[in-house]
Amino acid sequence: MAAEDDFLEVRQPPWRAATRRLLHHRLFLLGLILFGMVAIVAILAPWIAPQDPNKLAMRFKFRPPDRDFLFGTDNFGRSLWSRVIWGARLSMLIGSSVVLINAVCGTAIGAAAGYFRQIDNVLMRVNDALMAFPAVLLAIAVTAVLGPSVNDVIIALGIVYTPRTARIVRSSVIVLREMDYVQAAVAAGAGHWRILRRHILPNALAPLIVQLSFLFAYAVLTEATLSFLGVGAVPPTPTWGNIMAEGRQYMIDAPWIIAIPGLALMMTVLGLNLLGDGLRDVLDPRLRVQS
């Protein structure tokens, strides 16, 4: 009976080995720390932001970083520390929402195209058409149609990046559907849904996870670009792109306004890219041999 309980309840999760290897990967850990700091700050924003990020206080304007204002103030006297913290919250919200949309829609489209070859052509040509546009341009076009709120930016970025995820999932699925164990499962009476859910998608997960970690970085970066260009969430919403756009005019006299959100952005994207590299090294053994 002991073996039965072991098997049914307290089995070692298969990712335990991968977790152990990840924790020995130095750059992955560095990425985890960088991204983790941003994520924690973002989650705790309402409690750790000392001032209201949108509260105007003209008498404090252009204060360089000091004891009262950790990161200084902007042209309206708003606390940059508070604004950057709330900006982090928005970036994380947008990044994770876009990743979620991609994980669901990209996987569904990619799996459908790779598995049911009859609809492959239709799905992939639409995909190609979407991928032919530069990401920022397509995002601008979509926000122009939808509107400039945070939700619309999330939808726009979801539309922009889903085709890329779908492609990656599709290529894995095409390889996996020809595997012997898939045919063996069909011969044992498994239907399409079971084949996809149990035999194909779990094996396609590794490249997808790696892709999604990079995608998070792209989404954060593109969102900042959109706000900076004035087509993202409207001011005074404290996004990093908005803060940088406003700080751009005072770059000579008050360089901290543009530098601090820029550094936050760099830290997030660098952290995510290191995370993605580490995940790829650990999850894709074929690439690990070379490095």
Next chain:
Amino acid sequence: MSLLEVRDLTTVFRTGRGEVTAVEDISFDLAEGEVLGIVGESGSGKSVTALTIMGLLPRPTARIRSGAIRFGGEDLTRLPESRMQRIRGPGIAMVFQEPMTSLNPVFSIGDQIMETIRAHEPLSPRAAFSRAVAMLEKVGIASAATRMADYPHQLSGGQRQRVMLAIALVCRPRVLIADEPTTALDVTIQAQILDLLLDLRDELGMAIILITHNMGVIAETADRVLVMYAGRIAEEAPVAGLFDAPLHPYTNGLLECVPSLTEDRARLVAIPGTLPEAHRRPPGCRYAPRCPLAAADCGHGLPPLRALVPGHRAACLRIAPS
């Protein structure tokens, strides 16, 4: 009343050169508890026959042009996919040639056996677990209950083939199709797996279609043999009749290729020439270009499969009925 009846089965593949016949006019019966061996060279249509029966032909490249496969009162060639799914497993199951890649690497073997059980029968996890353990013990995996949590990479090739057998047999199929189940294994393991197959046949009362190109495997395990050449049945006989008195010149040629320990032969005799490609088959008897007995009339029309000795059929014009 036989368990499985295949009648005039013809399977074609669509290729760049038009439709090519992979399997043509195959007819045979499989009785309960019988082991039917199918032998032939690579490309003779053995595996396509198996895939056709299982309904696993690659679509839309391949299709059944004509014929019937009767099993349990139904014609499998006419069943919708959803019904076919319920037959695969509890009705007809299959084990493949490559045990190294026929298991899903991301699930434990226990998961994979239990998945198959629960796909066909509404059992609780606990009931499925004990059934899976019992099956693993039956196929000869030691300390089965603890090995349930093992992943495929932790098993040897022979053990994996045993697990594949367990997956195929766990729903107690009435027919097991084994497509070269021992080709990828060591000779000692081969013998173990074949013995196991026969033991399980006796224990579970199923019929087996054993596909191989190894005459030795056939001699040891089969009750009846189907010799295939270029997509057609060349000869069909009980195993003793085939080895003692082969009728078709192709079967003769195959047997002369088998090394013998008792006879003193300096060299093995190879059959001259190669299997004709499927789109470039000769008119008339397909074996004629390589056949030592071929005469002019062999080039006109396909030789019919005739019962030349009771229970022993061959498709050859040169052999007279006795």
